Amino acid sequence: MRITQGTFSFLPDLTDEQIKRQVKYCLDNGWAVSLEYTDDPHPRNTYWEMYGQPMFDLRDPAGLMMDLEECRKTYPKHYIRVTAFDSTHQWETPRLSFIVNRPPEEPGFRLKRQEQEGRKVRYTIDSYASDQPEGQRY
């Protein structure tokens, strides 16, 4: 399967040139870009690990691309995403977030059903990969 979180997951994986153009769009909007990585892509796993802090003073997309290269070297089989933060009043939230690295094999999620009274079912979603300890999942 292919996890389709993030803004561009239905398109072919972005080339570095394409990533750069998206980062430029974020910087032109005055947003701070950041890199985050994880090997636990559960849809409710909000807090991926931060690869450094959001780059508040970055002006050139090349800065993020350098960090991305390092991050990919350190975590070649992790999910890595670019997230852009907008500090404008009444936004103050991510405005764009897209995956820029993913493991070669994505085993996906198990849906667990716990039957309850009155035909109700309690659902839980588990990543197959997260059966392994952190760092050994992909």
Next chain:
Amino acid sequence: MAQTIQNDKRYEAGVIPYKKMGYWEPDYQPIDTDIIALFRITPQPGVDPEEAAAAVAGESSTATWTVVWTDRLTACEKYRAKAYRVDQVPGNEEQYFAYIAYDIQLFEPGSIANLTASIIGNVFGFKAVKALRLEDMRIPTAYMTTYKGPPTGIVVERERLDKFGRPLLGATTKPKLGLSGRNYGRVVYEALKGGLDFVKDDENINSQPFMHWRDRFLYVMEAVNKATAATGEVKGHYLNVTAATMEEMYERAEFAKELGSCIIMIDLVIGYTAIQSMSNWARKNDMILHLHRAGHSTYTRQKNHGVSFRVISKWMRMAGVDHIHAGTVVGKLEGDPNQIAGFYDVLREPHNEQNLEHGVFFDQDWAGLNKCMPVASGGIHAGQMHQLLHYLGEDTILQFGGGTIGHPDGIQAGATANRVALEAMIMARNEGRDYMAEGPDILQKAAKDCKPLQHALDTWKDITFDYTSTDTPDFVPSTTTSV
């Protein structure tokens, strides 16, 4: 010049024109805390437009048809609404824009029912006017802050769903009526797995003989959870809890919550008070609240009579819904691009500037109320993606019902086509391309990697709904020579 009769003569028994009773005050300067209503008035032949405006002011505030001495027991000058400006509608000799100011203390805090009972309560059937339309309202900050607004809002909804930087995608399950719960859930699963974020009950899906509400909720949540596991994305389905009574709606909403749904839905026809109650419930239970504007066209569509949808948008943002259907521009339902831009601004912006071309007559500050997500639904398809993005922007939900379920290769393919078209268009826009001009080309290129998109483009390439709108702005930009 005020024509109000002064002192003792004002209260002699009998009938005097509204204009002379104190409801026409051309010198009045509205104060910051006044609520201002702008009406489009078509007076009966022979009725002076200022008298008609005064009559509307009178009947929507303190007056009745004759003089009453009991006025003198009150600070009646304060409570009288004041018509203070009447302009002829550009290019229309029959119609006038009347501005009426209301003192804030005429209204109960935080009650749309009370606000509307005054402003649209009696006056629309008034004999002295042939037709009447409420075009816009200015809500002062002092009154705005008595409303809680959308329980979730655009920012928090996106954070909860973990979806940023693009419109959300939805679809309404079709056929609207007749599917069993089991078959209904099939449509939901296919559409979500294929790439949509939301599927939706239609306005008239409640609890009918072919599908009872509990059955629908159970099958739908199976579909939602299965699709979430299949994609690793947060998914949802607007479970319509509209019912005959509040008790029944609360019961359905509680059940949706127990099943883990992130969103419920109500119809506009349940009424303003019920909407505010459901908004309170949604706020208490971390639930996104979707509103289908069922019924609105009966009073929003005709330009001479009724209530503009811009006003309904304002009331619904104040009443507190997170989503509201607000037009597509290019789809099958009524919608002039400029008018719709005005509705979307009213729903989404923290502050509206007067913009007559978009039909926005007043500056309006939203006093920190959350933003409401406009929903575009009805006769739209992947081939229009560049136009949809251009007209409606990024913070909207694009709902492709037929455009998903009617896809020649099936529902999943239909959903995938829409998602790929959307992501390709967002990418192009962010790269600074002229996506409106290059739109068809961008879609064709994206279709090279996505057969379902190619088939969608082939199937619906010539489908447009090009009819003249009935609800259009009265002001057009004038050409000025630059010096």
